[in-house]
Amino acid sequence: MPIPSFLFSCRQATLLIERQAAGPLPTATRAQLWAHLRLCTYCRRYEFQSDFIARQARPAAGAMVPPHVVLPAAARARLQQLLAAVVPPAPATASGFSKDG
Numbered sequence: 001m002p003i004p005s006f007l008f009s010c011r012q013a014t015l016l017i018e019r020q021a022a023g024p025l026p027t028a029t030r031a032q033l034w035a036h037l038r039l040c041t042y043c044r045r046y047e048f049q050s051d052f053i054a055r056q057a058r059p060a061a062g063a064m065v066p067p068h069v070v071l072p073a074a075a076r077a078r079l080q081q082l083l084a085a086v087v088p089p090a091p092a093t094a095s096g097f098s099k100d101g
């Protein structure tokens with residue numbers, strides 16, 4: 001069954017599923033997402049799997065890393081490069097300088 005355009009595309013629906021995990025969506029958006037999920041098997045499956053992964057990962061997120069486990073310097077540098085590529089720079093303050101300098 002084709003999904004009416006006012007109920008979001010699957011791409012928008014999966015993005016909203018992830019946003020919903022971080023906080024409540026506006027009521028109208030939540031209703032449209034609910035309707036999309038009633039009609040779309042793929043997004044229902046995505047929502048189920050995303051929730052499953054989040055529940056499974058939650059204990060690991062709070063776990064302590066043993067002190068003898070050290071990230072190699074090359075791996076650390078590579079991660080920092082990747083983060084710098086996807087994280088936007090800090091916004092400039094009123095003085096014209098970002099808080100990082």
Ligand SMILES: [Zn+2]
Pocket residue numbers: 009010011013036040041042043044
């Ligand atoms: Zn969908």
